[in-house]
Amino acid sequence: MMKAAQITHYKQAIPAITQVPIPSIGPHDVLVKVVTASINPIDLKTQAGGLKMLLTYRMPLTLGSDLAGIVVKTGAQVTRFKVGAAVYGRVQKKRIGTFAEYIAVTQNDLALKPKKLSFAEAAALPLVSLTSYQALHDILRLQPGQKVLIQGGAGGIGTIAIQIAKMLGAYVATTASPKNFDLVRDLGADQVIDYHTTPFQSVLQDYDAVFDTRGGQTLRDAFQIVKPGGQIVSISDVPTGRFARTYGLPLWKQLVLQFATRRVTALAKRTQATYTFLFMRPDGQQLATLTPLFENGTLKPIIDRVVPFDDLSTALRYARAGHATGKIIIQIATDQEMAGRL
Structure with missing residues (x-):
């Protein structure tokens, strides 16, 4: 037992x-x-x-x-x-x-x-590094010099996502409380926004990508900062109908999710952005490829x-x-x- x-x-x-x-x-x-x-x-x-x-x-x-x-x-x-x-x-x-x-x-x-x-x-x-890598590398395909917003930079996902984005050569903005400004800057954040006092959409513009960890209104606001052709990946909002079809969910669930995400779908179309919901996949081999980065201190x-x-x-x-x-x-x-x- x-x-x-x-x-x-x-x-x-x-x-x-x-x-x-x-x-x-x-x-x-x-x-x-x-x-x-x-x-x-x-x-x-x-x-x-x-x-x-x-x-x-x-x-x-x-x-x-x-x-x-x-x-x-x-x-x-x-x-x-x-x-x-x-x-x-x-x-x-x-x-x-x-x-x-x-x-x-x-x-x-x-x-x-x-x-x-x-x-x-x-x-x-394991979970946060695989999620961040699959979002930033596999889906967003961040390139050196591109600009990405990572929500919640001091959280479990955010602390690893900032490091991976910097490893990929991106310019990183993040949201955090003032008590965590030094931490996220040490991790590599180039611009830190106090989410208590400053709406990120009021100071950021023409971003290539957003990694959303909050969902809801925070996700919808993200469409204001991405450039045409930009991308948003969320791990916290409701999955789209397209995701539901890919995942093989029953038709009634596909329809429910399609209705629930109609606002986000409309925002993506209006702003000419690509929106993806990520339901990360466990992958021991991908984790093994990241292990040397943990060993040498590139990611901590x-x-x-x-x-x-x-x-x-x-x-x-x-x-x-x-x-x-x-x-x-x-x-x-x-x-x-x-x-x-x-």
Whole structure:
């Protein structure tokens, strides 16, 4: 048996840490002893039932999307990892559950943990780095000298996205609170806007791209700053009908999403901009290509705090408040528990 943080229904405010069976593994899976996990906005949305249009989960549901840990068992057809390997990764959306002592993960979702990083540092990276890279590199295809706005520069996504955008040679504007100005500038931001006092659309213009992490009115305002032919990628608004068709959702869901995003679709047409909703994909191989950048310090994790597993409910409340700088890490295995494994 193992400890796992589960909800029995959506909108359950506090997950219960309970005893459940250690998961079995398939031929392409590895069983990972989770050392650390991180809290991400998608975990809060899942808990609140905000992803029911895209994903349906059976209850009880163990929360948690990314991790760092140790492989303790391998499936018969696993070739990428051996028992004892230190790994990190973002698990498949239909197989979440990293807020637990063990998890079964397909080998393709994992990469070897950067040797120079602690388990806490490694757990801060998979989801946010893959999301940022897929937005800025794969979709926006940022080129040297292009201008990009990254919303929420001091958040978990923003702190990594700024670094990746600078690595790609872009000019980066971001929004932040004054207390975080020095941090985001140190990460590479060229222009920092106090979102408490200054609407970003009043000071920015002719931008090539926007990476939206807020959705809603903030996303709609972004269309005021992109040039014709510019691009906006959002990870926080409602998926478009086009996305729903690509994702293979039922026709009624496609129609609902098409109606819900009609304003954004109209804005994109009027401003001659391209709008894309990103539902990031877990990808161990892509994470492995980023690992050397974590090893050599080109990209570095920003951690707000490390919280013991038993205090997960406190950490989730803090995450929901929206004031974290960087990532909130959950310490699941203690130093004593890992002493005989590392």
